[in-house]
Amino acid sequence: MTAIPAAEATRPARRRRPPAALWALLLPFLVMFAAFFIAPIVYAIVDSLFAQKSSGLGLAAPSREFVFLDNYMAALSNPSFVASLGRLVAFAAIEVPLMVVSALVLALLLGAGAARFPRVFRVTYFMPYGVPGVIAALLWGFLYVPATSPVLQLLSNVGIDLNPLSSDAVLFAIANIALWGFAGYNMLILIAALDAIPSDLYEAARLDGASEWRMIWSIKLPLIRPSIVLITLFTIIGTLQLFVEPLVLRPLTTAISSDYTPNLAAYNQAFSQGNPNLAAAMAVIVALLAFAFSALFIRLVNRKGNRAW
Amino acid sequence: MVTTDAPARPAPRPGPRPRGGARRPGTAHDLRSGRRAAPRPGGLAGAILVNAALVVAAIYFLLPVVWVLIAATKSPSQLYSTFGLWFSDAPQAWENLVRLFTQDDGAFSVWIVNSVVYSGVGALVATVIATAAGYAFAKYRFRGKEALFWTILGGVLVPATVIALPLYFLLNAVGLTGSYWSVLLPSMVSPFGVYLARIHANASVPDEVVEAARIDGAGDLRIFGSIATRMMTPAIVTIFLFQFVTIWNNYLLPLVMLSDTRRFPITLGLTLWNSQIQRDPAFTTLVVTGSAVSVVLLVVLMVSLQRFWKADLTAGATKG
Numbered sequence: 252m253t254a255i256p257a258a259e260a261t262r263p264a265r266r267r268r269p270p271a272a273l274w275a276l277l278l279p280f281l282v283m284f285a286a287f288f289i290a291p292i293v294y295a296i297v298d299s300l301f302a303q304k305s306s307g308l309g310l311a312a313p314s315r316e317f318v319f320l321d322n323y324m325a326a327l328s329n330p331s332f333v334a335s336l337g338r339l340v341a342f343a344a345i346e347v348p349l350m351v352v353s354a355l356v357l358a359l360l361l362g363a364g365a366a367r368f369p370r371v372f373r374v375t376y377f378m379p380y381g382v383p384g385v386i387a388a389l390l391w392g393f394l395y396v397p398a399t400s401p402v403l404q405l406l407s408n409v410g411i412d413l414n415p416l417s418s419d420a421v422l423f424a425i426a427n428i429a430l431w432g433f434a435g436y437n438m439l440i441l442i443a444a445l446d447a448i449p450s451d452l453y454e455a456a457r458l459d460g461a462s463e464w465r466m467i468w469s470i471k472l473p474l475i476r477p478s479i480v481l482i483t484l485f486t487i488i489g490t491l492q493l494f495v496e497p498l499v500l501r502p503l504t505t506a507i508s509s510d511y512t513p514n515l516a517a518y519n520q521a522f523s524q525g526n527p528n529l530a531a532a533m534a535v536i537v538a539l540l541a542f543a544f545s546a547l548f549i550r551l552v553n554r555k556g557n558r559a560w
Numbered sequence: 561m562v563t564t565d566a567p568a569r570p571a572p573r574p575g576p577r578p579r580g581g582a583r584r585p586g587t588a589h590d591l592r593s594g595r596r597a598a599p600r601p602g603g604l605a606g607a608i609l610v611n612a613a614l615v616v617a618a619i620y621f622l623l624p625v626v627w628v629l630i631a632a633t634k635s636p637s638q639l640y641s642t643f644g645l646w647f648s649d650a651p652q653a654w655e656n657l658v659r660l661f662t663q664d665d666g667a668f669s670v671w672i673v674n675s676v677v678y679s680g681v682g683a684l685v686a687t688v689i690a691t692a693a694g695y696a697f698a699k700y701r702f703r704g705k706e707a708l709f710w711t712i713l714g715g716v717l718v719p720a721t722v723i724a725l726p727l728y729f730l731l732n733a734v735g736l737t738g739s740y741w742s743v744l745l746p747s748m749v750s751p752f753g754v755y756l757a758r759i760h761a762n763a764s765v766p767d768e769v770v771e772a773a774r775i776d777g778a779g780d781l782r783i784f785g786s787i788a789t790r791m792m793t794p795a796i797v798t799i800f801l802f803q804f805v806t807i808w809n810n811y812l813l814p815l816v817m818l819s820d821t822r823r824f825p826i827t828l829g830l831t832l833w834n835s836q837i838q839r840d841p842a843f844t845t846l847v848v849t850g851s852a853v854s855v856v857l858l859v860v861l862m863v864s865l866q867r868f869w870k871a872d873l874t875a876g877a878t879k880g
Contacts, residue, residue: 272780273700280693280754281708287746288715291726298726360614365607367614374863375618378625381858383809385827386851389834390624393631393848394644401627401644431621463606484717492719495811499831502838514721521725522816530725538722545717 292538299323299532322532332533335513336540338422342512343490343544346426350486351479353430354437359467361438362445373442376435384432388499391428396503418506425496433489437482444478445471480552484545491541494518513537625855632656632852636844656849663833663846670822671829672857675808677740678825682747683803690750690803691796694757695784699770709758715751720812728816742817743825747807753799760795761788797868808858826854 299322303313326332357376361369379387393399395415397407406413415424448471456466472479494514501507510516513533521530627644633651634642642648660668697709727746728737736742765788773783789796811827818824821832830850836843 272784273696273702275781276692276696276700276784279689280712280749283689283745283749284712284715284751287727287749288718288723288751291723291730292718294730295722295726298729356613357617360610360617363610365610367611372614372618374866376621378859378862379621381805381808381862382625382855383811383827383858385809385811385831386854387624389830389847389851390628390855394624394627398640399631399644402623404643431624435621488717488719492721494721499834502835514719517721517725518816521728527725527729534719534722534725537719541717541719 295531295534298528299535302528303526322529323536325529326532326536331508331510332513332516335510335516336536339491339493339512339537339540342422342426342493343487345422346429346490347483347486349426350430350434350437351483353434354441354482355479357434357438358441358445359471361442362471363463373435373439377439378435379432380436382432384428384495385499387428387432388496391424391431392500392503395424395500416500416504416506421500421504421506425493425500428496429489433486437486440478440482441475444475448474480549484548487544487548488541491537491544513540625859628848628852628855632849634845634848636841639844639848656845657853660846660849660853664821667821667824667829668826668846668850668853671824671826672854674740674823675825675827675854678743678747678814679804679807682744682807683800685748686750686753686803687796687800689748690753690799691757691789691792692784694754694759695761695765695788695792697754697758698761699765699767699788709754712751712754715749716755724812724816727813731817737817738819738823740823743814743823746813747803747810750799750803750806753803756795756799756802757792760792764795765791794868797865801865801868805858805862826850830854 300317300319301315302318302321304316360366361373366372382390394402397403397414403413403415414420415427452470452474453466456470461469492514493512497507497511497515501509501511509519514537517530517533517537519530520526520533630645630647631639633653633656634648635650635652638648638650693712697705723746731737731742736745769787769791770783773787774780778787808825809827810825811831814825814828818828821829824832830847833843833850834847837847
C-alpha cells in the first residue's frame with residue numbers, strides 16, 4: 252500500500268482507492284437532498300400539469316387529468332395573480348438596490364479608519380438577523396401604527412403625518428422590514444471580503460496620495476465585487492419569496508390583499524381554495540422568475556467583464 | 561456562489577470566506593489594524609461624520625428591539641396610552657412574563673422547547689451531512705462532480721414555497737405531516753452548508769495531511785472524522801449556526817406542515833396568538849412579551865457566539 256511510485260504520491264491517493272468512503276461521505280446528503288429538494292420540485296412541476304376534474308354533478312370521485320399548460324394559462328390570465336407578479340417586481344426594484352447599497356455603506360463605514368467601536372456596531376447591525384421574519388414583521392407592525400408607534404408620534408408632533416401602511420407606502424414598509432433583518436448579514440459578508448484585501452494595497456495607495464474616496468472606488472469596490480454580486484443574488488432570491496411580512500401586516504391594513512404576493516396566492520390556492528394544481532403552477536412561475544432574474548443579473552455582471560464596474 | 565473556484569486551489573473568491581491562510585492580518589480585526597494606520601486626511605470632520613452615521617444606523621437597528629423590551633413591561637392599555645420608548649408609571653414586566661408562561665397551559669414554553677429541538681437537532685444533522693459532503697467534494701474526484709455540485713448549489717436559488725407546498729403533499733402521502741419529522745427532516749438539508757464546507761475543506765485541510773495520514777494507514781473515514789473535522793472546526797461551527805438560525809426563523813415550513821399547536825415552534829405560536837388579538841385585545845401583551853423573550857433568546861445566542869460568526873465569515877482558513 253505504502254509503496255507508491257513517487258510521481259503517484261503527489262497526486263493524492265483518491266484515484267486508486269475504491270470510492271466506498273466517498274459514497275459514505277456523500278450519500279447521506281445526496282439522499283436527503285433528493286428527498287427534500289429534488290422530489291418536491293419534480294412533484295410540483297408534474298402536479299402543475301394536471302387538474303382535478305369532477306365529473307357531472309360531482310357525485311363520482313374527481314379524476315386526475317393531464318391538462319398540460321392549462322394551470323399556467325389560468326394563473327397568468329388571473330388579473331390578481333398577474334398584479335401580484337407586478338407587485339413583486341416593483342418590490343424587488345425597491346428592495347434589492349436598497350439592501351445592497353445599505354449593506355455596502357455600513358461595511359465601508361465600519362471599515363473606515365475613523366470608526367470607533369467597530370465591533371460593537373457590527374454586532375448591533377447583525378443582531379436582527381437572529382430575529383425571525385415573523386417577529387420582525389410583528390414588531391414593525393406596532394411601529395407602523397400611530398397608536399403604538401413612538402416614531403410616528405414624534406413625527407406627528409413636528410407636523411409630519413406618515414402612514415406607512417397606506418397603499419402607496421406599504422411596499423416600502425415591507426422593504427424596510429426586510430432591510431432591517433438582512434442588511435447586517437449582508438454587511439458581514441462584505442466585511443469579510445474587505446478584511447481579505449491585503450493592507451499593503453492601502454499603504455501603497457496612501458503613499459501615492461490617494462484619498463479615502465479614491466481608495467473605496469479603486470481598491471475596495473473592485474476587490475469585493477464577487478461578494479457584492481453574491482449578496483445581490485441572495486437578495487433577489489429572498490425578495491421573490493415575499494410571504495411572511497405581508498401575511499403578518501395584513502390585519503393592520505386594507506392595502507394588503509389575501510393574494511398580495513404570488514407566494515401568498517399559491518398558499519391560498521393550495522390550502523384554502525383547494526386547488527393544489529394551480530398552486531403548483533404558481534409556485535413554479537415564481538421559481539422560473541427567480542431563475543430568470545438571477546440569470547439576467549449574472550449576465551449583466553459578466554458582460555461588464557473584468558473591468559471594475 | 562456564482563464563482564466557485566477550481567477545487568484544488570484555495571479559493572480566493574466568493575462570498576462568506578476570505579482568501580486562504582497566508583495573509584491574514586490579525587484575526588478578523590483588521591478593521592482595527594486599518595484604524596491603527598488611520599490618522600490621515602479626512603480629519604476630524606470626517607471622523608465625526610462617519611461615527612454619526614454609525615450611531616444613526618445603530619439607533620435604527622435597535623429601535624424595534626428597544627421598543628419591544630419596553631412594551632413588554634406594559635399592560636395593554638398602557639401600550640396605547642404611554643410613550644413607546646419609555647416605561648409606564650406602573651411597569652408590570654413580571655405579571656406579563658407570568659401570564660406569558662401560563663397562558664394555554666404553558667404553551668409558550670412548549671413552543672420554545674420545540675423551536676430549540678427543531679433548530680438544534682435539525683442543524684446538528686444538517687451540519688454533519690453537509691460537512692461530509694463538502695469534504696467529499698473538496699478531496700475526491702469522481703465523474704460528474706461539478707455537475708452534481710452545481711445542482712446542489714442551484715438548490716439555494718429555489719424559492720422556499722416551491723419546496724414547501726409540494727413537500728406537504730409528498731409527506732402527506734407517507735403520513736408524516738403534522739409530526740415533528742415533517743419539520744425536522746427537511747431542515748436537515750443545507751446546500752449552502754455543502755458549499756461552505758467544500759470551500760473550507762479546500763482551504764484548511766491540506767492534501768499533504770490527508771496523504772500523510774493515508775500513508776500511515778488511516779482509513780478515509782477516519783481521516784475525515786478525526787483529522788479533517790478538527791481542521792474544519794470554525795467552518796463547522798459556522799454551518800451549524802447558520803442552519804440553526806435558518807430553522808429558528810423558518811415560518812413557511814412549519815406553517816404548512818403542522819396543525820397541532822403543541823408542536824408549533826415559537827414563530828408559529830406567536831402568530832397564532834397574534835391572530836386572536838382582534839377577538840381579545842389582551843393577546844397583544846402576550847404577543848409583545850413573547851416577541852421580547854424570543855428576541856432576547858436569540859440575541860443572547862448571537863452575541864455570545866459572536867466569535868464563531870466571525871470565525872465563519874472572516875477568519876476563514878486556519879493558518880495555511
